[in-house]
Amino acid sequence: MSTVHVGTPAEGWEGCKRHFIHFHNFENLPSKKIQLVLSLPFSSFGSEWRLRIYPGGGSGAKEGKVSVYLEHCSDSDITVSFHFVIKDQSGEAVSSFGPSAFRKFTKKETHWGLVNFIDRAVLMDPSRKVLEHGTLSIEVRLKPSEDHHCNNFIPKNAFMSKMSGLFLDEDTSDVLFEVKGQDEAGQQDTVFPAHKLVLDVCADGSLIHSLCDSVCGSGDHNKSSPIQISDISPVIFRKMLGYVYGQNMPAAEWKDHAQDLIGAADKYGLTNLKIEAEAWYVKFLKMKVGDVIETLVYAEKMNCFLLKEAAIDFIVAYLKDIPESKSIIGDILFSVATMNKKSDDAKEKSGDLSNLSINDLRAKLHAKGEDFDGSKETLIAQLK
Secondary structure, eight states, rough: OOOOSSSOOOOTTTOOOEEEEEETTGGGOOTTTTEEEEEEEOEEETTTEEEEEEEOOOOOOTTTEEEEEEEEEESSSSEEEEEEEEEEEEEEEEEEEEEOOEEEHHHHHESEEEEEEEEHHHHHHHOOOOOOTTEEEEEEEEEEEEGGGSSOOOOOOHHHHHHTTTTTOHHHHHHHEEEEEEOSSSSSSEEEEOOOEEEEEESSHHHHHHHHHHHHHTTTTOTOOOOOOOOHHHHHHHHHHHHHHHHOHHHHHHHHHHHHHHHHHHHTHHHHHHHHHHHHHHHOOOOOOGGGGHHHHHHHHHHHHHHHHHHHHHHHHHHSOOOOOOOOOHHHHHHHHHHOOOOOOHHHHHHHHHGHOOOOOOOOHTTTTOOOOSSSHHHHHHHH
């Protein structure tokens, strides 16, 4: 997207960046209260951001309202002013907020926004022409405080690119892994060069680090005697090792390899990789009635709590299509899903965290710098 300014921008626009966040198929997004939908991250002023919306309203929202929040996803603190705008197809604003006062985003205060931003009825009214082909578009404007903003050219910090560049670098490596099996080129028993320091720092506590530490720590290891790996394919090992080095993987590769990476990350103790692989697996999974029980069993076996939640949500949504007289399992699952549940109103008044999704609970714990792996009950207990 290109922007052309005619004349001198007003003071409120100087140093401001605009982003357009599109929520496709808005009508079918979760519409119950306190059901969260997250946008993909976007970058602005050296930080990662995303929008948090509650299509049915967040905690404390009035009936029929949509809640919108700006979330800061990076570790460092930043102070910005923000502005939300929703326009109809003619370009007229139907709801607008901002510019806000400067707000400081920290690890504890990760998001700011509006609990009652717009009436859902306005968005859903065809005569208002807000949704275009079913898509809700929200314009986000950001302007940092003077402490965080510099108009002069600043080169990007090269640390991540240099770290990523060490991946499979034979000249600087001090440890080798020989992985049995066939790689993508059809070669057998592939050797992967790596760096003990990188594994010490970025894979601490994992099996891959332990293997390296047990061999390298003995003082007998040299690059002529690779560490043998026989329980994972070279294709998946390469992607797993690349993750340790900060390599990004395109969506198409996640689609092809997410389930294998869940298994590899679980076996080798790479928790963050497992959670990311699970998130992509759920995104691309086409749930079917015929195999949802198998998916549920797999999720339980692998401790994939996001996948488990998605499978249960699918079952509950489609129970109406399963004749109760022919499906005892449907009755059982329905009972489990509704057992000891309070009404939404009671949960809202009590601040009960059980109505939050696994995604939302993980995000809250991550923002606090705490462990975000575990069952829903575990995550809720940690937050309390």
